[in-house]
Amino acid sequence: MKIGNLDLGTKLFVAPMAEVTDSSFRKIAKEHGAGLTFTQMISALGAVKNGFETLRHLSFHRSEKPIGVQILGNDPAILGEAVKEIIKFNPDLIDINCGCPVEKVVCHKMGAALLDDPVHMGKIIKKMTDASGGVPITLKVRLGKDRKKINVIEIAKTAEDNGASMITVHARTRADKYDSEPDWNWLKKVKEQVKIPVVGNGSLFTPQDVVKMLDETGCDSAMIARGALGNPFIFERFNNLIEKGIDTGIPSVETVNKVLHKHLKLLQAEYGEPLCLDKAKKNSIWYFRDYAGIDEFLNNVFSAKDCFKLLEIVDDHVEKNLNGYYKHSAPHEVNTRFKKKVLFWLAEENVLTLG
Ligand SMILES: Cc1cc2nc3c(=O)[nH]c(=O)nc-3n(C[C@H](O)[C@H](O)[C@H](O)COP(=O)(O)O)c2cc1C
Numbered sequence: 303m304k305i306g307n308l309d310l311g312t313k314l315f316v317a318p319m320a321e322v323t324d325s326s327f328r329k330i331a332k333e334h335g336a337g338l339t340f341t342q343m344i345s346a347l348g349a350v351k352n353g354f355e356t357l358r359h360l361s362f363h364r365s366e367k368p369i370g371v372q373i374l375g376n377d378p379a380i381l382g383e384a385v386k387e388i389i390k391f392n393p394d395l396i397d398i399n400c401g402c403p404v405e406k407v408v409c410h411k412m413g414a415a416l417l418d419d420p421v422h423m424g425k426i427i428k429k430m431t432d433a434s435g436g437v438p439i440t441l442k443v444r445l446g447k448d449r450k451k452i453n454v455i456e457i458a459k460t461a462e463d464n465g466a467s468m469i470t471v472h473a474r475t476r477a478d479k480y481d482s483e484p485d486w487n488w489l490k491k492v493k494e495q496v497k498i499p500v501v502g503n504g505s506l507f508t509p510q511d512v513v514k515m516l517d518e519t520g521c522d523s524a525m526i527a528r529g530a531l532g533n534p535f536i537f538e539r540f541n542n543l544i545e546k547g548i549d550t551g552i553p554s555v556e557t558v559n560k561v562l563h564k565h566l567k568l569l570q571a572e573y574g575e576p577l578c579l580d581k582a583k584k585n586s587i588w589y590f591r592d593y594a595g596i597d598e599f600l601n602n603v604f605s606a607k608d609c610f611k612l613l614e615i616v617d618d619h620v621e622k623n624l625n626g627y628y629k630h631s632a633p634h635e636v637n638t639r640f641k642k643k644v645l646f647w648l649a650e651e652n653v654l655t656l657g
Pocket of ligand 1: 317318319320321322342343372399401402442472503504505506525526527528529
């Protein structure tokens with residue numbers, strides 16, 4: 303799949319994820335074969351004002367390329383100005399978020415609220431494209447406001463007419479929660495209606511899910527969010543599956559441990575103690591969610607007061623897995639909850655439903 307001179311192949315893309323797709327996450331995903339990574343979403347206004355936090359989220363290392371910067375905004379003029387600032391960082395593409403359903407975003411008519419007004423959304427894409435000096439402008443959308451107001455085809459056509467180079471469709475509406483099934487029929491319809499590359503997204507958890515979605519919809523590529531948490535292996539598994547017809551399956555505990563240690567080192571370097579501790583805990587749990595003893599591990603991880611202790615807990619957990627300490631090897635319950643609720647250890651009322 304090509305966007306101008308940028309050849310992204312059909313490799314899986316890492317979805318933008320707020321508070322998750324930091325530099326450490328992107329480096330690991332890239333090393334394991336991700337075709338495109340994304341920054342966390344950043345505020346267009348923050349980019350124009352050179353806001354410190356915005357710049358921190360915007361910066362990336364060359365090894366994370368190809369990389370897209372995702373921005374959030376509503377005012378075409380500000381988004382145009384933001385693009386002029388962001389291209390100085392030399393990203394491979396700039397993506398406008400038209401999918402985030404979180405109240406504090408949509409109440410400012412940003413994110414998924416942009417789907418309500420395709421004409422306005424077209425003006426945004428035009429301003430961004432005019433300002434981008436040739437850097438591809440892309441968008442990430444949901445199907446529409448709710449199941450009765452699906453307008454993704456109008457959105458896709460308007461975006462294409464105004465210069466967008468690629469559209470990613472999360473096959474749910476703004477009103478849908480994660481436990482509703484994504485509707486792949488709409489991915490197929492969008493693909494049939496526009497010439498720009500279409501990327502399918504929503505509940506892809508295994509390489510086989512991705513192959514099935516691509517086969518059934520004709521999408522040019524796929525983007526994966528929750529399925530990549532603690533699971534950079536999904537990228538190489540998918541690449542192997544389509545290139546050699548082999549799925550190497552879920553990795554051994556030793557392999558997971560090795561990659562997790564590397565990820566934790568990167569987090570320590572990126573954030574330093576104590577900031578990295580919460581991120582290190584989250585990631586440690588994600589890496590081991592498919593393995594025995596996850597409930598006990600979860601409790602232990604949350605008791606860690608520093609990264610040194612966390613590493614000890616991880617090593618102990620690995621040891622217990624290897625010597626058959628855990629009698630029950632069925633983490634299915636945790637995994638089902640994980641798929642439905644993003645951060646599965648949070649209480650029901652705190653569950654996030656982002657993008
Ligand atoms: C923790 C988390 C943070 C997210 N943050 C963003 C974001 O910043 N921008 C965005 O477009 N989507 C965001 N999303 C939505 C994902 O990119 C993706 O569209 C959605 O989770 C569906 O894909 P999945 O079923 O593979 O998880 C986020 C999702 C999660 C789980």
